[in-house]
Amino acid sequence: MTPPAKHYILTITCPDTTGIVAAVAGFLSSHELFITESEHFGDVATGRFFMRTVFQERPGMPSIAALQAAFAPFAERFGMEWHIHDATRRPRLLLLVSKFDHCLNDLLYRYRTGTLPVEIPGVVSNHPDLQRVVEWHGIPYHHLPVTRDTRAEQEGRILEMVDRLHIDLVVLARYMQVLSPQMCAALSWRCINIHHSFLPSFKGAKPYHQAHARGVKIIGSTAHYVTTDLDEGPIIEQAVERVDHTHTPDELVALGRDIESVVLARAVRYHIEHRVLPNGNKTVVFRR
Amino acid sequence: MTPPAKHYILTITCPDTTGIVAAVAGFLSSHELFITESEHFGDVATGRFFMRTVFQERPGMPSIAALQAAFAPFAERFGMEWHIHDATRRPRLLLLVSKFDHCLNDLLYRYRTGTLPVEIPGVVSNHPDLQRVVEWHGIPYHHLPVTRDTRAEQEGRILEMVDRLHIDLVVLARYMQVLSPQMCAALSWRCINIHHSFLPSFKGAKPYHQAHARGVKIIGSTAHYVTTDLDEGPIIEQAVERVDHTHTPDELVALGRDIESVVLARAVRYHIEHRVLPNGNKTVVFRR
C-alpha cells in the first residue's frame, strides 16, 4: 500500500478584486499541482478576500521554497498575506489547564488516538492536580502556580516555553486565569480559549449560574481567540444544548462540559488545519 | 364515532412541602377523575412548587364549580395559586403586528388549519399593509397608527379591545413598538413577544446586525413575556440556527424568520395549553 500523498495548504488574505482565483489556480496548474480542496470568500462589507487551497504533492514537483519564490510576484501584485503550510507537519500545542479536566481529557484522547494529529510537548497548570493523567500520556507537566504578584514572571516562563518548544498554538483548556495584555498580544491569533457560555451572553465568571438566573432555555459554549478584551475575542466555533427549568446550576455545569469539549476540539482542529482566517475582530472559518 | 372526551387542566403554584401531589391526586381520584397527564416541579432555590395536571371529564362528574368549591380547602391548606382551565375552550388571541408578516402568516396558518386551536377576534397594526391577508382569514383588522404623542391613546384603544373581546393572550408578532410601562403592567403574564435574537445576547434594535458585527456562529430567537424591562421578560422558548461568515446581515434576517415563526408558535401553544407557570422572572414550562 502506498502512503497517502502529501498535501500543502495555501492560505491567502488580500483586497478583493477580479482575477485572484484565476491567478492562484493558474499558478498551481502551471506547476501541474492538483487541487483537492479550495474555498474562498469575499467579504462585501470590508472588501477583503480570503482563500484556502489544498494541493497535492507530485513526484518531481518544485520544492516549497521554489514554489514560494515563484508565487511571490502574484502575492505582490494582489497585496496578499499568504502562507504555504505543510499539511503533514504536526502542529505543536501547549495546553494550559487549571483543575477542570474535561477539555484536557478530550484533547488528550484525540491526541493519543491520532484523531487530532498534533504534538503536545507540554501541559502547563497553575495546580498540581492533573499531573498524573498528563504524564501517563508521556507529556511533561509543568506546575506553574500563579498569584497576582507572580503573574508577570509566570507568564514569562510560559512564553519562554512557547518559544523554546516551537509552539504553534496555545490552548486554554479551562485555564481559569485572565491573561495579561502583554501575554495576549504575544499570543495574538495563536491562543484559543473555551468560554463556557454562548457569547456574547454571560461574559465573565460563573456563566452557568448567570444562565440559570436568567432562565434561558438553551445554553452554549464558545471557542475564541484570546484578546486583551476579555471574552470579546474573535469567535471560532459555538454549540448549544437545550435545557429547562429543572436544571440546577450544577447540572448546567455538568451538561456544559460535553459542549465545551466538543466546541474546543473543533476550534483546535479548524485552526491546525488552517481553516480559520482573521477578518478584523471576526473569523472566516472554512469549516466542513 | 364518539367525540374525544373533554379535558380540564389544573395548574397550581404554592410553597413546596410534603403531601401536595398526594392531596391533588387524592382529590381527583376521590371524584373518580382520570389523570391523563401530570407534571410537577419543586424549585429547590426558591422553595416553590409547580404543578400541571390534566384530567378527563366523565359522565356524571360534578360541575367544575362544584369541584372548585370542593378543592378550595386543599388550596387554602397549601397556600396555592390555582386554576382549573377548560382544555376545550379556545383561548382568544389578539395579534399585534407591524409590517413584517412571517410570524403572522405562520400563526394564521395554524389558526386556519386548527393546529392552533384558538379564536383570533382581531389583529391590530400600526400599519395598513397586512389588512388583506388578515381579512381573507375572516378576522377584523384594526389599523391603529401610533406616534410618540398618540401612544397613550392608541394603547388605550388596544386595552379596551382586550377587555371588550375577552382576550386571553396578546401576541406581539413582530410588532416593533415598545409598550409603555402601563401597557406592560396591564398585560402582565398575558402578553408574549418574539425577540429576534438569542437573549440575553443582542438586546434592542437590529439584533441580526449586532450578531453579524460580533461574528457569532449561531443565531437564535426568543419568545418571552413582556415586562417593563425591555427584552428582559421571562423567557418561554428559544431556538437557534447555525450560520457562518458568508451570511450577510440581510441573510441572517431572512434565516431568522423561520426561527422566529417556530419559536413564537411554540410559546403561544405552551401558553394556551397552560404549560407555562410564572416563577419570579423565570418560567416553568412543562413542555412536551
Next chain:
Amino acid sequence: MTPPAKHYILTITCPDTTGIVAAVAGFLSSHELFITESEHFGDVATGRFFMRTVFQERPGMPSIAALQAAFAPFAERFGMEWHIHDATRRPRLLLLVSKFDHCLNDLLYRYRTGTLPVEIPGVVSNHPDLQRVVEWHGIPYHHLPVTRDTRAEQEGRILEMVDRLHIDLVVLARYMQVLSPQMCAALSWRCINIHHSFLPSFKGAKPYHQAHARGVKIIGSTAHYVTTDLDEGPIIEQAVERVDHTHTPDELVALGRDIESVVLARAVRYHIEHRVLPNGNKTVVFRR
C-alpha cells in the same frame, strides 16, 4: 440607488483532473468577470469533479451567447457537462398537491413575499380542497382527479402543462400519488418530492405510524429527486426533530409538518439556485 448587479451561475460536472479550476477562473478573469462565489468538489470515489461559480455582470461584458461560444473549447477539453444560468431569471415551478396544505402554504408564503424568487404558473391537485388559497395568490388551480385507470391520461395532462408553461421544476408538495415510471423519467432531476420520514428509514406509507411503532427518539423528513425507485431517489436535504414516548402518531404527524415544510423549502431553494449537482444516485449540494 443603483439596482444590485446581475449575476450568472456557471455549473460544471466533468472527470476530475489538474487545471480545471485554473481554466474556469482564468476564462472568467480573461473577460474581467468578477467571481462572487465559487465552490467545487472532487469525488475521490468516482473521480468526478463538480463546480458552481457565480460571477457578476459588468458593463460592456460579452453576451452570454458569446461567453458560451468562447467557453465551449474549454468544456470540450475537459469533457464538461456545463451550463450558464441567469441568476436573476425566476425559475418556473409547478406544484402538485393533494389535501395536505402545510408545504403548499409555506411555499406560497415564500413566493408571495419574494423570499423564494420563483414564478408559479400553476398548481395541480387531484382534489378540489386547496383551490381557494391557491387562487387567492393569483395562481391558476388545476383540479385533475386521478384513478388507477386514468393515471396515464392525467399524467399526460400534467406533462403537457410542464411543456406549455415552460416549467423548470415540479414540486410534489405532499402530492400523495406515486408517479408512473414514464412520468418519473420525463421529469428526471427536475421533480422534487418531500417524504415524511428520515430516509432510508420508514419508506412507503404512514411513516410516522411506523416511527411510532418502532419507538424512535428522533423523527425526520427528506426531500429528494423523484425516480422510478420509490423513496430511493437522490437525497437533497433532511432535517430532524426530537420526540419521545409521549407522542402519539397524530402528534408525530403534526410535529412533522413543520419539518417537512422547512426541508422542502430548502431543497427547492438549493435547486433553483443551482446548488444541487447530480452525482450518480447522490447529490452534491453546495449549500450555505
Next chain:
Amino acid sequence: MTPPAKHYILTITCPDTTGIVAAVAGFLSSHELFITESEHFGDVATGRFFMRTVFQERPGMPSIAALQAAFAPFAERFGMEWHIHDATRRPRLLLLVSKFDHCLNDLLYRYRTGTLPVEIPGVVSNHPDLQRVVEWHGIPYHHLPVTRDTRAEQEGRILEMVDRLHIDLVVLARYMQVLSPQMCAALSWRCINIHHSFLPSFKGAKPYHQAHARGVKIIGSTAHYVTTDLDEGPIIEQAVERVDHTHTPDELVALGRDIESVVLARAVRYHIEHRVLPNGNKTVVFRR
C-alpha cells in the same frame, strides 16, 4: 456541611386506571416522605401506565423493607410491576469492548471523574489492545478471545462474571460481536448496545459506508437494549449530526465517534437512574 439527603426511586408499570397516582402519592405522603421528582405516562395505545417517583430519606423513616411491605397491597391492587431503588447505590457495570476505544474512553472518563456514579468491576474484550488504559483506571481487564467455535464457552464465562460480580448492566461499548440468543435472553433489559447508525436505517455492518452510499445528509447513532433480533432492540436514545457530500466514509466514521460516545453515555445514565421503563419493544424514557 451536611451531606445531601439520600434518595430512593420508585418505578411502577401496571394497567392504567383511575387512582394510581393518588395511591402512590398518598402512600408516600402517609409516611411523610417528600417527593423530589415524579413523572408518569399512560400509553393510550396499550393501556399501560408507567411511573417514576423519587423521594427523599427522612430521619426516622421506616426501613425500605418496611415500606415495601406496606406498599405491597397497593401494588397488588393495581397489578404493578414495581421496584424501590436506592439512588445512592452505585450500579455495577460490565463493559464489553473490542478494539475501538472512543466509547470506552468516554465512559471511563465519566467514571473516573464521578460524573457517571457507577462501579466498573471489569472490562471484557476479545482483543488485548485496550488493556493498558483500562488497568490504568484500576479496573481488571479480561481478554476473552472468541471464535465461532468458542462463542458458547466465552459467553458462558462472561455470564459467570455477570453473576459473580453482581453486574447490573452490561454495556456493549462497540463490542463488534453478535451475542447468541441465549446470551441475549440471559441479559434481557440489562444489556445496552450502541449501534453506529440512526436506526432503523442502516442495520448491520458498516453503517457509515451504507450512509455514504445512500448519500444521506444527516448521520446518527442509536443506543438500544440488546435482543435476539439484531439491531431491532428497544431504542433508548438517539442523536444525529449533519454531514454533506464531502464526507468520505472514513470521515463519517470519525464524526460518528463523538455521537456514539454521547448517545451511549446518555443511555447508560438513563438506565442507571431508572429512567427507562420497558413498554413492549419500545421504551418509556423519563429523560431530563
